[in-house]
Amino acid sequence: MYLALLVIFLQCSGVYTQERVFTFNSVEIRAKPSVKVKNGAPMSIICHADISKSASFHLQHNITIFKDGKLVYMIVSDKGIARYEVPIARSSDTGEYECTVKADGKTKSSNLLQVWVTGMTKPILTAEKREVLEGEVVKLHCELPEEVPPLLFLFRKIKVNSTPKEKYVFEAHRNFSTVEFSVEEGDNILQFDCFGKRYVKHINIELESSEPSNRTLVTVKEPFIKPSLIIKSTSNITEGDRIEFECSTVVARMRDIEIILQKNKTILNSVRDEKLLKYSAVATLEDSGEYLCKVEQGRASKTTKLNVVVAELFPKPILSASVSKLDENKELTLSCSISGFQKANFSILRRNSNGDILLKNSRNLTMRVNVNDTGSYICKAEVKRIAKESKPVRISVYAPVSKPTLSVVNGLPEVVLGKPLRLICRLMMGTPPITFTFYKGNEVKKVVINDTYATFLDENIRQNDKRGYKCDARNNHSSGVKTSNILNITVIVPIQNVSLGSIPYGEVEDGSETVFLCSVEEGSWPIHFKIFKTTDHDTLLYEKTESTDRIVWHKETMSRQDTGTYYCMVSNRAKVNVKSHPITINVILASWQKGVIAAFVLILIAGAITLTAWWFLCKKKKAKGSSMEMSRSALATNSTNEKLARQHNDGDYYSGSGYIEDGENHMKSSDENKGPDLESAEVEYTEVEVSTLDPHRDSTENRHSRIQGHPDAT
Numbered sequence: 001m002y003l004a005l006l007v008i009f010l011q012c013s014g015v016y017t018q019e020r021v022f023t024f025n026s027v028e029i030r031a032k033p034s035v036k037v038k039n040g041a042p043m044s045i046i047c048h049a050d051i052s053k054s055a056s057f058h059l060q061h062n063i064t065i066f067k068d069g070k071l072v073y074m075i076v077s078d079k080g081i082a083r084y085e086v087p088i089a090r091s092s093d094t095g096e097y098e099c100t101v102k103a104d105g106k107t108k109s110s111n112l113l114q115v116w117v118t119g120m121t122k123p124i125l126t127a128e129k130r131e132v133l134e135g136e137v138v139k140l141h142c143e144l145p146e147e148v149p150p151l152l153f154l155f156r157k158i159k160v161n162s163t164p165k166e167k168y169v170f171e172a173h174r175n176f177s178t179v180e181f182s183v184e185e186g187d188n189i190l191q192f193d194c195f196g197k198r199y200v201k202h203i204n205i206e207l208e209s210s211e212p213s214n215r216t217l218v219t220v221k222e223p224f225i226k227p228s229l230i231i232k233s234t235s236n237i238t239e240g241d242r243i244e245f246e247c248s249t250v251v252a253r254m255r256d257i258e259i260i261l262q263k264n265k266t267i268l269n270s271v272r273d274e275k276l277l278k279y280s281a282v283a284t285l286e287d288s289g290e291y292l293c294k295v296e297q298g299r300a301s302k303t304t305k306l307n308v309v310v311a312e313l314f315p316k317p318i319l320s321a322s323v324s325k326l327d328e329n330k331e332l333t334l335s336c337s338i339s340g341f342q343k344a345n346f347s348i349l350r351r352n353s354n355g356d357i358l359l360k361n362s363r364n365l366t367m368r369v370n371v372n373d374t375g376s377y378i379c380k381a382e383v384k385r386i387a388k389e390s391k392p393v394r395i396s397v398y399a400p401v402s403k404p405t406l407s408v409v410n411g412l413p414e415v416v417l418g419k420p421l422r423l424i425c426r427l428m429m430g431t432p433p434i435t436f437t438f439y440k441g442n443e444v445k446k447v448v449i450n451d452t453y454a455t456f457l458d459e460n461i462r463q464n465d466k467r468g469y470k471c472d473a474r475n476n477h478s479s480g481v482k483t484s485n486i487l488n489i490t491v492i493v494p495i496q497n498v499s500l501g502s503i504p505y506g507e508v509e510d511g512s513e514t515v516f517l518c519s520v521e522e523g524s525w526p527i528h529f530k531i532f533k534t535t536d537h538d539t540l541l542y543e544k545t546e547s548t549d550r551i552v553w554h555k556e557t558m559s560r561q562d563t564g565t566y567y568c569m570v571s572n573r574a575k576v577n578v579k580s581h582p583i584t585i586n587v588i589l590a591s592w593q594k595g596v597i598a599a600f601v602l603i604l605i606a607g608a609i610t611l612t613a614w615w616f617l618c619k620k621k622k623a624k625g626s627s628m629e630m631s632r633s634a635l636a637t638n639s640t641n642e643k644l645a646r647q648h649n650d651g652d653y654y655s656g657s658g659y660i661e662d663g664e665n666h667m668k669s670s671d672e673n674k675g676p677d678l679e680s681a682e683v684e685y686t687e688v689e690v691s692t693l694d695p696h697r698d699s700t701e702n703r704h705s706r707i708q709g710h711p712d713a714t
Helices: 002-019 591-650 656-674 676-680 695-708
Strands: 022-032 036-038 043-053 061-067 070-077 081-086 095-103 106-109 113-118 124-127 131-133 137-143 151-158 165-171 176-182 189-201 205-209 216-221 228-231 242-248 257-263 266-272 276-282 289-297 300-308 318-321 325-327 331-337 345-350 357-360 364-368 375-383 386-389 393-398 405-408 414-416 421-426 434-440 443-450 453-458 469-474 490-492 496-503 507-509 514-522 527-533 539-546 550-555 564-571 583-588
Touching: 022 095, 022 106, 022 113, 043 061, 043 095, 043 113, 061 081, 070 081, 124 189, 124 216, 137 151, 137 189, 151 176, 165 176, 228 289, 228 300, 242 257, 242 289, 242 300, 257 276, 266 276, 318 375, 318 393, 331 345, 331 375, 357 364, 405 469, 421 434, 421 469, 434 453, 443 453, 453 469, 496 564, 496 583, 514 527, 514 564, 539 550
Parallel strands: 036 113, 131 216, 325 393, 414 490, 507 583
Antiparallel strands: 022 043, 043 081, 061 070, 061 095, 095 106, 095 113, 124 137, 137 176, 151 165, 151 189, 189 205, 189 216, 228 242, 242 276, 257 266, 257 289, 289 300, 318 331, 331 364, 345 357, 345 375, 375 386, 375 393, 405 421, 421 453, 434 443, 434 469, 496 514, 514 550, 527 539, 527 564, 564 583
16 A cells, blocks of 8 residues: 555656756846937846746746846746836946846856946036135035946136136045135136046946036136335436335235245245335345245235346456466465456455455455465455455465375285285375376386375286386476385285195004105295194194295104094295195004014914814823723623633633633733823724634734724734
């Protein structure tokens, strides 16, 4: 029964499953009326899913519509279509649309649809004030209703017969913006408008602009009139005349007004909260130029300019010198004059950083000079309280140069071969500038102009170059050139190719003498030699300074501790340590030590052999003694039996005791005669044959047969 129910359930499930089969054929998205819509017109985004089913059954659809990846519409329906309505399309609705349909675990998306809403809302512009004063500001407000940020606003200030001034403001989160424009001098009737702009993604990213807003008119009033600048004195101004300036204006309100008089950006005078400014001074030639009167109140500013020419009363004086360069203790004459003008008060001065020094109130000055009189001189002329200076005249007084001293910069008259040589030429006396000339031999190497010394770097040093160096110095003194002594330079050749050897080489007998030889192939004397033995910290064994290219060191007694590696370190005044290749010395035993050891070893070997031989002899002696005892007992037994047999066969009777005794005595005497030979002989066993001979022969033959078979019988 249960089996039948299970079969029915499975069949029903299979039928149900077959009835719920569906598939997405396509999902499409479209815009109505078209993908290009005018701003303000209605627009619809339609999503449609084409689905195939195995049978007619109810299927829920979850439909979502996205714009630029953001969800804008969603609906759950049993129909495969959804409609997203936009009653009034704006430029913010421009973008890429896509729809996705989900049903019973399956999902299908449409292609991207690009929709472009053309045009933007017309902006609305308002001004905070319709009437302002110069120096104030106009605050504007521009709004784009029904537009979505981010937005870019453009404000314009429009004047008659001039290019509009523009200001851009970006608003990321608002659909309106505010801005301020300053009202400047000359502004009369102003007009303002604004635009809205936004970036839209069509085929490419484009900046779309709205139509201009309404124009707003603003009227400007003057807070004060343009100032007037006049000179109250005569129109023809000459040096020495008093010049008076007046600057005035008319203001609507006096508060915070300021009048300023300037010449070449330098403020000459100023007043506050007054309508009139006055300024006066004694005119000089330098007072010629452009003057400017400026009136300021708040941000408002107006200016007036006036050009002034001051006529010259007399020209600048001219200072002349009898000579501009001269030796010390010579006479110098200075004269001051004015071209075409004689009546003036003259004075001659010397320039100084702490103030000019008056030398004489006269147009002429004669003096004997020294080195300290070197400097700049001027003359002044004064007429009608107008003083003028001449151009400065430079006077140079020279002391003669002393004999120069030439030396090496580091102090010693030597140089390492391959290194540059730096020389310095000094003077104890002499007025700069001084011209120094360096010579190598008679060849000019360098010319330097300096104050008290000069240096020369010679980078071409040769080993066998014998030319000396000298320098000379001269300035503008009439005494001429002074020359130094000749400087001879010692060229130091650095150490090259150091070698170390020994006699004997390699192996040295203990207690013997070893001779070390350290030599160099090239290098200037004196040379410092050092011999080291290599250890954890290299040990200095010998050092010596010699004016030769080699040294010999005798080490009288070598020991086993002297085994190791040796090297030689050499240097000279070039201050470069040069190391030789290392050599290895092995200290071995002396000949007499080897003889003693050999004799001792031979004694040990001989003793060992003697002990071994003695041990073998003892062992053989013990073995021979036991063998002879066994042979005697066997022979005695056989002899008795033979005698008994013969007596029995011949019918004679002899006493066996007499025979045995005789045999024992014979054996005993035989043993005693053999002595130590028996002890050294090997034990052998001999067969004895018994024959039936006559009694007289029997005793002798048997006695013979007992000795014949032993090795000692031979």
